Amino acid sequence: MVARHLVTRHGARNLLLVSRRGADTPDARETIAALRAEPGVRVTVAACDAADRDALAAVIAGVPADRPLTAVVHTAGVLHDAVVEAIDPGDLDRVLRPKIDAAWHLHELTAGTDLAAFVLFSSVSGVNGAAGQGSYAAGNTFLDALAQLRRSRGLPAVSLAWGPWTSTSGMTGGLTATDLRRMRDAGLLPLDAAHGLALLDAAWQRPGPALRLPLALSLPGVRRAAHEGRALPLYRELAGSAWRETTAPGTDAGPASALDRPGDGTLDQLLAGRSAQDQETALLDHVRAHAAAVLGHRDGRRVEPARTFKELGFDSLMGVELRNRLTAATGHRMPAGLLFNQPTPMAVARYLRTRIGPPADTAAGTLDEGIGRLEALLASTPADPPDLDRAVTRLRALLARCEERYATGVAAGGDVADAAAGDSGDEDVRAALRAASVDEIFSFIDQEFGTGRREHGE
Template sequence: PVETAFWEAVEREDLNSLVTALELDGPDPLTSLLPSLASWRRRSREQALTDSWRYRITWKPLADPKTTVPPGTWAAVVPAGVPEARRVVEALREQGMNVLPLEVKAADADRGAFASYLRETLDGTAPAGVLSLLALAEGPHPGCPELPAGLGLTLTLIQALGDAGTAAPLWLATRSAVTTAPAGTAGADRPVDPAQAAVWGLGRVAALEHPQRWGGMVDLPESLDRRAATLLCAALAGPDNEDQLAVRGTRLLVRRLVRSSLAAADPVPAWTPRGTVLITGGTGGIGSQTARWLARRGAEHLVLTSRSGPAAPGAQQLKAELTELGARVTIAACDVTDRDALTALVRQVEADGSQIRTVLHIAGAGVLVPLADTDLLEFSDTAHAKIVGAANLDAVFDHSALDAFVLFSSISAVWGSGEHGAYAAANAYLDGLAERRRARGLAATSVVWGIWSPEDGGGMAANLAEEQLRGRGIPFMSPQSAINAFQQVLDRDESVVVVADIDWERFVPVFTSARPSPLLGEVPEVARILATEAAPAGAGDDDSSVRLRLTGLSAEERRRAISELVCTQIASVLGYPGPSAVDESRAFRELGFDSLSAVDLRNRLSAATGLRLPVTVVFDYPRARALAEHIGAALFPEQAPAAPADPAEAEARELLNSIPLLRLQESGLLDELRRLAQSPDTESAAVHGDGDSTDAIDDMDVDGLIRMAYDN
């Protein structure tokens, strides 16, 4: 309290309070020192804030990966005319994997035709996994030249697998999509291929939107020798839920997000702009805020581009403001996706001897749409400005005369974000491009941003968006603090750095509600949260108020009471008038639940019952009735139904219980199994097709049940 009061007085520059508190004498105590001390305090607080926003990606070896050959038949989707993809299939077969290759021609990869091809080729076979090698296809996509072929084909595959009802986990194989050791370090990788990196951005979104049919991504080495093929098999076996891996040498590496604090870093000279600065998207919200900062930092000439140029809203006011700050300003209408137009603009700017020394690529817009609901053209429109604009800038400024070449990326590229498929892919391309330029010895920095708060407040829509994102654990960052963090990045000439304000207490439960994320596990706050979540789930203390209140009731009364409790909490989360408005038989998705509301319900039920429920409980029990039954069994385990006496029946039930309900539901098995379980034995025999009583449900094992469900 004393220290807090002291620093509050310093920040207010309240001399009288400090003199009194410190019992100082003299006619002029601390008068000259106080402003400096207050400024130092503000800088220290700002440094601590921006430090808490800094992260980076690192790779660590997976300790003792089990060299297991994945069981079952795997479908390998291979781009036609790509020998490297075929060699991967052969290498896996040599390891003992049962691989069924499915060759796809890029020109014929229409979504509907792709789904039909999958159905016909698989012919009722349920693959244990699907390995996509489509990312290895090079060049532009035939149906959408603005997209890399591998990226467009991968999107169509993700959609077609869903359309075909294939629930097997999908793995994406790439080559040079990531760098596990930067250029200039021991064991440095080949330069990153940005088009391959974009596939990883797409995959991270697919993992969130389709968690129950997602496997992961693995980056391959240049040459897949026997040892590398063994490690690829180990990766496909899915060790410890790892879903972002790279095969390098004799090691299997896994991707991790870690903090990147500057607290103990040595001081470095402050970066200042020289000559001319080119800013794409310069008249937009973030572009204009950055331009003002550059003008205050002494930029001589600012060239702000956008498609509208001087006609953009607020452009003339911005120009006047920047001019008043001392900068010469050019606002130009230029679509940076047009290479010729960009080249002409650069020549025009430099014709008077004003050399461009800094490039900031901020242009780009995102249209939010789930992967299943988009098409190639819509996907391309969203990715176009970022990908093609960055590629053009890279080509035009393919020289070493730049002080800085900065790409504004997004956290959606680092860990994914629902409905951001094209945007995440485009920004992952930017991150890969920065790594590739660095490998060529050129200036390049990709800043992976969180969400900037609108400088003017943004109005009601922005306030609503901020409230929703804050609930998901992503608060808006103040523009001034974001700019301060940007200065630090430029001071240290960093390659790829994440700058984002994340409330991990809120973010982690939502983000991991459908599937775990080892990527985040080494952030200290996340490790603590996951350790708490990993504690065994079960009933609370014996004196739990809910348990005591229900103990004296009959089984039916207890069932009704727990059902009412669950429905009451559902109604509160969804804004229903009361528990009677909740249909216990409807799936939570149909009721309107998303990841955030699912975690909210789980938290409310944990607090109400004293149970430590897993974050996936709403996905594992996706209807109110099933969730109430699960809670009842957890509160009163001693009164749960006894285990079957028949060992075969016990094994069958254990196997069925090990399959998440959401996976059964997405594969089309859940409703069929429910119908079969409710049918008389004679009916079930007839359903199976031959009427033989030996095929009655009671006489079938789990494999038989699953086959029957697939046949129907």
């Protein structure tokens, strides 16, 4: 694509195409034939590993004197995504040789050549960092530094830190729909061919710094990422002051939660005074929302709490992204093995409660949870008169004991509970409890312990 653009847009008539497989590179023959069909265009194809200095020197030495090199465009790149612990020296070599070794050899072997341009195809991963692309990011950062070095020596150079492209290539072919969706959520849009080539022209031909970032950004996406604490400072500056504002009504803000804004007190407000169970429920909602965003879902309810992350579709890189999201959301650094040790969303929520949650309101929590379970059981039990009569009798006896214990320490407010307000009305209270209906009994529980119940017959 770039070679064709140099011919059709910039009038190049002599091309030397170098790759490890030469004309045997996939789709190369069709591309070469199309280029040679252009009037006056001569194309030379060399099979050469540019990371092999001697082999590359031989290719450059073979350039005809009447058609000297005037520009170098280095586009090579190999991806091998993996977390750092899984990268071995062989993996590192496969990624770095085409980037670092080849670019350095081109720099040294053309140092005495009167070049008009020395263009390096880098990647925004070297600027942003990218989950699972530590070796690839390092190789691209080297290209960025090489461009700076050449500039400092008065040599032409520009390093283009590309964002993703829509067209499939060696670098983008491995991106899944989920990968692209995550990029969009971060505000990074894929470039189509026309847009990418226009940015190539602008970056190559206009004066400016040695490192350029040809990107397509979505400001709403950047603002959303900044709002959630996921955007880099560079992008936060691009988003401007609007990133501090809440998303406008009707727009898609992704997973919004009190955990998305660490350090503003909302986490404590969210969890304070709640029982352990309620804290876990609130945290689980947020874990599911972030997991859904990583998976490309818009709704956290699609993430089943008890299923393992592997069953949900997570790979190691997604696990890194979720861990980073939770670190940003909570303000607490999550351990590298978070999803290994806590393999389900529910397990992560429980871990977060013990790690960052304030102390649960244990006494109130125990009562609330127990009454809630009792209420749910009554609501789901068939109305069998003998069983119901026995249950009501036991509940009335239990309430009588509770009244005796708490009559002097709980401020009550009405109906059955009014009888519990003083020490002198014990017999009246017992009589009221014995005569109370099931609704009145649950009303007493609500008033005394502050529970929000369902109707017992629902």
